[in-house]
Structures are given as structure tokens and as C-alpha cells.
Amino acid sequence: EEEPQPGERPDTSPPEIPPGTDPLPDPSPEEFPGDSPEESPRPSDPAPTPAPLEIPEAGPDELTGSVTSEPTERRPGFLSRLLRRETKTVTRRVLDDDMLEQIEELLIASDMGVDTALRVTANMAEGRFGSRVSTKEIKQLLAAEIARVMDEVARPMPLYPDTPQVVLVVGVNGSGKTTTIGKLAAQFKAAGKSVVIAAGDTFRAAAVEQLQVWGERAGVPVLTAPEGSDPASLAYDALTKARADGADLLMIDTAGRLQNRKDLMEELAKIVRVLRKVDPTAPHNTLLVLDATTGQNALNQVEVFRQIADVSGLVMTKLDGTAKGGVLVALADKFGLPIHAIGVGEQIDDLAPFDPEDFAAALTGLDRTA
Structure with a gap:
């Protein structure tokens, strides 16, 4: 090549490519990953927003009382433990x-x-x-x-000398009434009591079948009526039969009902009125079964059911499946109704007497064995 003469500008034009020769291919993304269009951010794309940092608040030093401004490691808060x-x-x-x-x-x-x-x-x-x-x-x-x-509220369900003692079990849909009746019947049967169960949820065949299964497990007879029958009529017949047979306890299941359904609540009031035609003191116990997972809604349920059925005691179910059992404290503080038992599982013996100290220890995370 000729050397450029002084004063002449060097030729910077690209070299000529002979005809029929392909130019060099562009480098593939695999060869230069950093230059690939997929990995290079485009100016039109917004930058990803980083998650906010959880900065612990400065607090008094454990020994000197001074303020620690730069903690060397993040520790969980004192009360979060x-x-x-x-x-x-x-x-x-x-x-x-x-x-x-x-x-x-x-x-x-x-x-x-x-x-x-x-x-x-x-x-x-x-x-x-x-x-x-x-x-x-x-x-x-x-x-x-x-x-x-x-x-103040940890009390077992009272037993009376006059028989049959009528126990009316009420609650909303899915609260665990049927399983609670089966478990209670098994406990009273084991204590030597003669127990009869009345399947008062006459609108759902599945509910009657479920109660019959629990009756077989507990070894207790279950009185039923044709589907769609008047539950108040079944309660009347069941009490009459229990009295004739000399039973100690008659436990009456009722259909699950929402506390804001006026027609269903009126039906419950009718059952109570019909029972009192046979025995003016019946029902002797009205147990409201509450689902612990409903939280503060349990307070509304107690308020309404007390007005309709004169609730005498509570049974709290599903305490094994929630960390929000504090609603029991609110119920005790507001209403003072006895808490007879708590459900902690699905087995027939998973209905335990309510123990305040065990419950308080479990709620606060206190290790009583230490």
C-alpha cells in the first residue's frame, strides 16, 4: 500500500467486497451475551421497582440506654417474639x-x-x-x-336431676354442630347416661346421614323424620319419646342458620315454643357452637342467638386450625357465657373441657413445661 503523502487524508472507506462473497455475519447473542437485545434494558421499559427495605426502628440499647443508630445485624423486634x-x-x-x-x-x-x-x-x-x-x-x-x-367462664355443662334433660344445639352453617353433638353424646354415654339424639335438620338428607354416623360411633340412637318435615314437630315427638323411654339426655340438632336470616331464626324460636308445651323448663341447655376461624363475627352470632334461643353456654370448635383464638377472651369479657368445651380435631374424643390456663399459655406462646 502506498504511504499517504503529507497533507493527504487517509482513506477510511470500507474495503470493497468481491462479488459473490457474503459479508461477515453479525455476532450471535450466544457469542456476546452482554450485548443481546433480550438482556439489554430498553429505554422505554420502566426500571424494576425494588422491594422496600424493612428498617428496624432505633431503640434503647439493652445495657446503656443509648440509641443504636447502625445495628450490625437485623434482629426481630422484642414484642414480635x-x-x-x-x-x-x-x-x-x-x-x-x-x-x-x-x-x-x-x-x-x-x-x-x-x-x-x-x-x-x-x-x-x-x-x-x-x-x-x-x-x-x-x-x-x-x-x-x-x-x-x-x-369466670370455664364451666362444664350442668346436669340436672330431672329427666330427660333437653340440650338444644344451635349455630351457623359449618360451625361443627353435628360433630359436637356426636362427641358430647359419646362422653355422656361413657359416663353412664342414657342419651337420645334428634336430627332436627330435616332439610338436608346429608346432615341426617352424618348425624346417624356419629350416633353409631357413640352408640346412641338417632331419631329422624322424613326430609322436609317440620323440625319443631320432630322436636316435640323426640321429647315425648325420650320422656316415655326414661332417657337422661335428649340432644336436638338444628339446621345451620345465618344470624341475619329472620325466617330461620323464627323457626328456631318455634322449636323452643313447641318444646315448652311438653316441658315448660325446656330446653334446659342451649349450646351455641362457634367456629374459632370466624373471628370477631362470633360476637354478632352470640348477640343474635341469645335473643332468639336464650343461649346458656358455648362450645368453640376448630381451635386447632387457627391462630385467632383470642375471640374467646372477647366473648368471655363481653358476655360472660360459660364455655363448656373446645373442639381440637375431628375424632370422637377430640372435644376437651375448657382449661383457662392451658388456653392462655397456648395463646401467648408460653411454654408451661419450662
């Missing part, structure tokens, strides 16, 4: 307004309700406000206060 086991390192914090507010939020999240949560925390802090407490001590204080509230 209330439902966990106590760690080996004992941490003590001042029981102040901020801590009480966080405890209230935890209790409200467990469906205890605002009013009851405020009362429980206020009683727990009485005489201890401003003192330093550990996680375990907080759990113990909470459990003691909850057990104190629940002690």
Missing part, C-alpha cells in the same frame, strides 16, 4: 407506652378485639409500668391476665 420460645439470651426492656401499644396490636391481631385488648394490657401493666421485663415475663403476665378473665 411474644409467640415464640424464649431465647437463651435474656433481654429486658422497659414496660412503657410504646411496648403496651405493640402488645395491644398483637392481641387485636389474635381477634381479641380492641376493648378487650386494652383492658387486658392495662391490667397486665398495673403496678409494673416503667419496670424492666423480659420476653418470658411478658408472656407470663399476659397469660395470667387472660387466664383470670377465662376462669
